[in-house]
Amino acid sequence: xxxxxxxxxxxxxxxLKPLEYYEQKYGTWMYGLxxxxxxxxxxxxxxxxGAGLACVKLEANPGEEYMFxxxxxxxxxxxxxxxxxxxxxxxxTKKQLHDAEYAKSVLPFAGEVxxxxxxxxxxxxxxxxxxxxxxxxxxxxxxxxxxxxNFNMTNVDExxxxxxxxxxxxxxxxxxxxxxxxxxxxxxxxxxxxxNLAEAEGLTGMGVxxxxxxxxxxxxxxxxxxxxxxxxxxICGLTGSGETFAVRDPWGIRPAFWYQDEEIAVLASERPVxxxxxxxxxDSVKELMPGQALLINKAGKLxxxxxxxxxxxxxxxxxxxxxxxxxDVDIYKERKLLGEKLVPNILKAINNDVDHTVFSFIxxxxxxxxxxxxQGLDDYLNExxxxxxxxxxxxxxxxxxxxxxxxxxxxxxxxxxxxKLRTFIAEGNSRNDLAAHVYDITYGSLVPGxxxxxxxxxxxxxxxxxxxxxxxxxxxxxxxxxxxxxSSPQVRYPDYYGxxxxxxxxxxxxxxAIELLKDRDMKDVIAAAYRKSxxxxxxxxxxMVNYVKEIYAPxxxxxxxxxxxxxxxxxxxxxxxxxxxxxxxxLHEACPKHRGDWYFSGDYPTPGGxxxxxxxxxxxxEQVYQF
Ligand SMILES: O=P(O)(O)OC[C@H]1O[C@H](OP(=O)(O)OP(=O)(O)O)[C@H](O)[C@@H]1O
Numbered sequence: 018x019x020x021x022x023x024x025x026x027x028x029x030x031x032x033l034k035p036l037e038y039y040e041q042k043y044g045t046w047m048y049g050l051x052x053x054x055x056x057x058x059x060x061x062x063x064x065x066x067g068a069g070l071a072c073v074k075l076e077a078n079p080g081e082e083y084m085f086x087x088x089x090x091x092x093x094x095x096x097x098x099x100x101x102x103x104x105x106x107x108x109x110t111k112k113q114l115h116d117a118e119y120a121k122s123v124l125p126f127a128g129e130v131x132x133x134x135x136x137x138x139x140x141x142x143x144x145x146x147x148x149x150x151x152x153x154x155x156x157x158x159x160x161x162x163x164x165x166x167n168f169n170m171t172n173v174d175e176x177x178x179x180x181x182x183x184x185x186x187x188x189x190x191x192x193x194x195x196x197x198x199x200x201x202x203x204x205x206x207x208x209x210x211x212x213n214l215a216e217a218e219g220l221t222g223m224g225v226x227x228x229x230x231x232x233x234x235x236x237x238x239x240x241x242x243x244x245x246x247x248x249x250x251x252i253c254g255l256t257g258s259g260e261t262f263a264v265r266d267p268w269g270i271r272p273a274f275w276y277q278d279e280e281i282a283v284l285a286s287e288r289p290v291x292x293x294x295x296x297x298x299x300d301s302v303k304e305l306m307p308g309q310a311l312l313i314n315k316a317g318k319l320x321x322x323x324x325x326x327x328x329x330x331x332x333x334x335x336x337x338x339x340x341x342x343x344x345d346v347d348i349y350k351e352r353k354l355l356g357e358k359l360v361p362n363i364l365k366a367i368n369n370d371v372d373h374t375v376f377s378f379i380x381x382x383x384x385x386x387x388x389x390x391x392q393g394l395d396d397y398l399n400e401x402x403x404x405x406x407x408x409x410x411x412x413x414x415x416x417x418x419x420x421x422x423x424x425x426x427x428x429x430x431x432x433x434x435x436x437k438l439r440t441f442i443a444e445g446n447s448r449n450d451l452a453a454h455v456y457d458i459t460y461g462s463l464v465p466g467x468x469x470x471x472x473x474x475x476x477x478x479x480x481x482x483x484x485x486x487x488x489x490x491x492x493x494x495x496x497x498x499x500x501x502x503x504s505s506p507q508v509r510y511p512d513y514y515g516x517x518x519x520x521x522x523x524x525x526x527x528x529x530a531i532e533l534l535k536d537r538d539m540k541d542v543i544a545a546a547y548r549k550s551x552x553x554x555x556x557x558x559x560x561m562v563n564y565v566k567e568i569y570a571p572x573x574x575x576x577x578x579x580x581x582x583x584x585x586x587x588x589x590x591x592x593x594x595x596x597x598x599x600x601x602x603x604l605h606e607a608c609p610k611h612r613g614d615w616y617f618s619g620d621y622p623t624p625g626g627x628x629x630x631x632x633x634x635x636x637x638x639e640q641v642y643q644f
Contacts (some may be wrong), residue, residue, distance in 0.1 A: 025149070025515075026063030026135035027253045027273070028056035029284040031261050033317045036117035036127065036171050036408065038280070045178040046117035049131050049281075052294055054099050056283070057133045059290040061095065062342055063167075064135030065438060067148040068094035070102070071163035074121065074128035075259045075315065084161050084257050085126050088148040091437065095135070102126045123334045129533070134165035137517060148340060150255075151193055151203040159229050161257025164197050167271050167286055168250030169515045171625025176245060196242075200254065203238040230258040235312050239264050239324045247625035248560075249514030251286065251305070261313040267325040268622045269307030269332045270514045270613055272341070276302045282319050284311055289344045299346050307332075320608040331613035331622035334604060335516045338505045341439075341474045351585050353389030354607040355504040355599060356473060360393035362597045368468045371398060372424065375463040375496075377431035379456075379487060380475040382439075386504040387428075387473050394426045429462040431494070432472065432487065440482065441517075453485040458494060465495035470592075473502040477581075477596070478518060480525035484585045488594060498593045506601050506617040507577060509569060513629045518616055521565075521637040529580035530568050531642065547638045550631050558624040565634050566619045574598055 032039065039048035053070060061067070069088035077083035089097040105125050106114060113119055120127035134149040149165035173192040180187070180199065187198045208229055215228035239262065243252075249270030253263040263284050265273050275284040276291050284292050284305065291302050305311055308325040333340075338350050367374045376394065380385035405421050406413055413421070433456065440452045463470055470491060477483060483501060488542045507526040512518040521527055534542050546567040553561050557579055569577070578596045586594045601617055615621045621630065 025137045025165075026057070026060035026286045027165060027167050027251060027263070027284070028053060028060065028131075028133040028286075028290075029253050029255075029261060029263060030056070030131040031282040031313045031317065031319075031382055032129040032280070033277075033282060034280055035286070036121050036129070040115060041115040045115070046120050046127065047424060049129065050099075050126060052281070052283070053131045054095070055294040056285050056290050057095050057135060059293060059342070060135055060286055062439065063286060063340065065092045066090065066094075066524065067136035067145075068098055068134065069136075069148050069150050069165065070098055070131065070133040071150040071152070071165075072126045072128040072132075073163075073255050073257060073259050074129040075130070081122075082125065083125045083128070083158070084152070084154075084163065084255075085128070086150055086152055086163060087126075088145055088150075090145055090148060094148075095615040097479055117466065118157065130259050131254050132163060132165060132253055132261075134253075146189075147191065147193070149193065151197045153197055155205075155257070156231075157208055157257075158226065159233055159256055159258040159260070160201075160205055162197065162201050162204055163256075164193070164200060164252065164254045166193065166196070166250055166252040167273075167515065168192075168196075168248060168252060168266075169513055170196070170246055170248035170250070171513045171623060171629050172245070172247040177357050179245075183259070196246075196252065196610075199242040200238060203242045204235075204256065207233055207235075207238050230315050233258070233260060233314075235260050235262045235314075236310060236322050236324060239310050243325060247623045249622075253284065257631060258550075259315040262310055263305060264310040264324050265305045265307055267328040267487075267535045269327075269330045270394050270622060271333065272336055273305040273311075274302050274596045275305055275311050281486035282313055282317075287341050287345065287348075289342055293344075329622065331615075333514065333516070333613040334608050334611040335476075335505070335612050335613075335616065337608045338604075339382050340516060343382065349385055350610045351611075352385035352475075352504070353392065355603070356386035356389030356391075356393055357393035358607060359390060359473070359504065359597060359599060359605040360397060360501055363390070363394075363471055363500065363502055364397065366595050366597050367471065367498070370469065370539065371426060372402075373467055373497075374427065374462075374469040374471055375431065376426060376428045376471045377462075377473075379432050379472055379482070380434040381437070383473050383504060386475060390473055390502070391426060391428055398424060398426055427468075429459065431459055431462045431470065431491070433457040433459060441478070449481055452481045456482075456486045456490060456492045461492070463494055463496055466497060466498055466500055469498040469500065470494065470496035471500040471502060473504060475501050475503070476505045476508060477501070479523045480581065480585045488585065488590060489587045492587075492590045492592050496592050499592065501596045503596065503598050506604055506614075507574060508616050509615060510563075510565060510616050510619045510621075510630060512616045513626045514613075514615075514622070521633045522641045524582060525581050526577055527565075528569070529577045529584060530572060532584065533572055533576060533580050534568065537571075539571065542571065543638070543642065547635065550634050553631060554635070558628040561610055561624065561627045561631055563619045563627050565630060569619075572601065 036046040040046040072085045074083040155161040203303040211229040215225040250266045251273040274288040363547040546564045549564045
């Protein structure tokens, strides 16, 4: 099976006016294409391993191509696909280049409907054929389908077994192909239903085509094909006749936002990219709601409709902590609050000695939480100053006041990230090396042997960043103590809904808990959890229980953190190291609307997640852990 790694970015554009309109108003009929480029480039954070785009030209004549696709692999994929598209126009005269009618009739990618996709990570079976959008071709215009998604299904095996049992034959054993086939199959049926109706009305030739295209209802298609999907998803698609759709999972796990005015309709994974690309305010951008689809028909009429009943809402909190851009008005506040909430525990870790502590962050995502942390520290110091002044017991003189007021929170740029790439979403093996070499330090940023260093990161997952790089290089500055602060709680369980969280064996929190059980002669806890997990193999996934929780249950967060420090501190480190974590409660308070926290709590939003965790734990015990 294709590995479960589909946390991605999507973008869709539907031009609601003819191409001439954009040529006249904006000086180019490529307006849609250019906006797509912006939407994709601004979501680069969501995928660096590949990118693709599809375009549909409305009302092309028979024999003329009307559905176009371009895909590329690698961190330069966005530039590459747009360069390739533009290369079609490079020999045009200036007149041709600005002739929207000519473009519409002759040029590729000169359409009204666009869809783009950013791929998160290569899969076990990597290669260009796994880069979205996927295409399903047919001689009936309305049956052509281009599909892309930001998704992870947890029950692909079950769906595969069921559809092959009824005689379908997906070309590859990969979730995107299976979904393409499922949606495609239902689309075929919908077109055939309308074909029969058209014939019954006595229509012939293009009359049939127009009847089909005017009456097609993608809500039917999506309802029947998405019924059994268990997972987090935003699936987007275009049909050859120009129908456009995006459907979101009923738990609201994966995000999507959309905007419409009289010229354009747009959908993207993140809100601020729409704001920036179209210069519109946040409140004009709407969220695609859980279980809902955005549908735009061939005529450009937009509607939203409920496809699946809303389930218990579990929007992914990791989107807020790390994955999305921090430039969203709400995400920015939430990240700051995450940082601020950690201040009491940070002060405890440094014995309130703010005068001899330098505060900093691990670039890049943690920067916003850092500002929140600074704000909280400032508030603390101000209270301190008031207390100091009050405790003088007399009206302070200028010198006394100056001395007290000169106290500052000392923030410095200590850690530097040399390339603007996300290492977390880089592929497995190359990731270690990248994490080891991508960071550097600012020499002289603290007083050696005297200052503590508090450095905030957004998350610690495998601990690679800390172990291979950060702790070692920070120690070169000779801090008395290094306090690593994580703005998110301990990542204890794999994610099966889109964010590429490593295997059980790679989680540093899990490793720490296993080590603690070994140290304390409690291996029977591991054996019992394994036995119970094994016993529930084969029962319906809805009845399964997360027994991995038992591995963590005997320990406090602090005990696990302390063990992590032991495991992550490179030999020869001089400074004392401590890790301060966000409690789960703090996360919920900072991101109250995004209650999806299964990687921290083990409370999976769908039964498929518990089943996959159960398998992962059994695999871990059987392959990695030997009794
Ligand atoms: O514990 P680990 O498994 O090493 O993973 C966690 C690290 O990965 C991410 O950085 P990344 O380089 O992806 O992104 P950023 O520059 O946006 O912070 C994250 O910000 C942490 O620093």
